Amino acid sequence: MKLTSRSEYALLALVFLARSDSAHHISVETIARAQNIPPKFLEQIMLALKHGKYVHSVKGQRGGYRLAKAPDKISLAEVIRLFDGALAPTESVSKYFYETTPIEKEKNLLRVFRQVRDQVAEILETTTIADVV
Amino acid sequence: MKLTSRSEYALLALVFLARSDSAHHISVETIARAQNIPPKFLEQIMLALKHGKYVHSVKGQRGGYRLAKAPDKISLAEVIRLFDGALAPTESVSKYFYETTPIEKEKNLLRVFRQVRDQVAEILETTTIADVV
DNA sequence: CATATTCCTAGTAAAGTAGTAGGAATAATA
DNA sequence: TATTATTCCTACTACTTTACTAGGAATATG
Numbered sequence: 301m302k303l304t305s306r307s308e309y310a311l312l313a314l315v316f317l318a319r320s321d322s323a324h325h326i327s328v329e330t331i332a333r334a335q336n337i338p339p340k341f342l343e344q345i346m347l348a349l350k351h352g353k354y355v356h357s358v359k360g361q362r363g364g365y366r367l368a369k370a371p372d373k374i375s376l377a378e379v380i381r382l383f384d385g386a387l388a389p390t391e392s393v394s395k396y397f398y399e400t401t402p403i404e405k406e407k408n409l410l411r412v413f414r415q416v417r418d419q420v421a422e423i424l425e426t427t428t429i430a431d432v433v
Numbered sequence: 434m435k436l437t438s439r440s441e442y443a444l445l446a447l448v449f450l451a452r453s454d455s456a457h458h459i460s461v462e463t464i465a466r467a468q469n470i471p472p473k474f475l476e477q478i479m480l481a482l483k484h485g486k487y488v489h490s491v492k493g494q495r496g497g498y499r500l501a502k503a504p505d506k507i508s509l510a511e512v513i514r515l516f517d518g519a520l521a522p523t524e525s526v527s528k529y530f531y532e533t534t535p536i537e538k539e540k541n542l543l544r545v546f547r548q549v550r551d552q553v554a555e556i557l558e559t560t561t562i563a564d565v566v
Numbered sequence: 567c568a569t570a571t572t573c574c575t576a577g578t579a580a581a582g583t584a585g586t587a588g589g590a591a592t593a594a595t596a
Numbered sequence: 597t598a599t600t601a602t603t604c605c606t607a608c609t610a611c612t613t614t615a616c617t618a619g620g621a622a623t624a625t626g
Contacts, residue, residue, distance in 0.1 A: 329601095341584070350603090350604090360592045361602060362595090363603060423552065439615080473618080492623045493625060494570040496623085
């Protein structure tokens with residue numbers, strides 16, 4: 301279970317926004333400084349979060365971002381999925397296994413992989429940004 | 434949670450050996466054909482398993498591999514660790530988080546990551562090759 | 567001596583990762 | 597109106613990892 305920097309930075313940014321006064325918008329610069337994230341990189345990440353409808357943006361001076369959903373409506377799982385692709389579907393837990401093995405024979409191994417996936421998903425689906433704030 | 438092909442192939446090879454008659458040794462060629470693994474790649478993997486003391490080998494004609502431990506003494510976790518490095522220590526779950534973030538502030542996020550790690554570890558540590566066979 | 571095997575090292579092509587660079591669009595402000 | 601602060605968007609790049617392949621030395625068996 302390894303997260304990419306993208307999804308970690310995304311979570312950190314969302315958490316920061318959730319903690320901020322939702323009245324005004326917050327710039328990438330501000331978030332980047334607070335959470336210690338490379339600003340230009342965070343710019344990309346915020347853009348993706350915007351496209352994913354997790355944040356709202358306003359351009360221009362005094363512009364920036366704010367959450368587009370209530371923090372308790374954003375699970376860690378969906379954010380991680382947005383950046384790292386599928387969270388842990390069986391195919392991702394076990395890509396080569398699926399592609400190359402006569403599965404009938406090794407379905408016990410498969411069962412364990414699925415169990416892992418389910419446990420990870422369970423935790424990340426049920427934990428929200430609000431829980432972290 | 435994504436396994437590399439190496440650790441999946443290693444597990445498949447060990448499972449195959451565990452199911453085989455332990456009296457004689459089994460060649461890479463045989464395992465590779467049975468489990469549909471690129472033979473030269475499997476060669477490397479078997480070598481690593483040998484260095485990790487999971488299998489025993491005999492060179493030359495009629496040579497090959499056999500398990501060096503009882504199948505119920507080999508957990509999936511240790512095999513995966515051998516190939517994919519740390520299974521899911523907190524640092525790996527959350528590399529950038531650790532390196533770049535004032536952790537004090539985001540220790541709730543950290544707690545979730547740890548919870549995921551622990552769950553994954555729990556399953557993989559307690560499941561052995563014997564359970565899969 | 568031929569053959570079947572493990573042992574070991576090096577190389578390689580493709581993909582993924584973590585960024586950087588730079589400029590267009592837009593909104594507030596001086 | 598000009599400047600400035602911001603988002604928006606695309607392209608690029610350096611690095612690492614991944615999944616192999618190649619080839620030959622060592623060694624045991626027939």
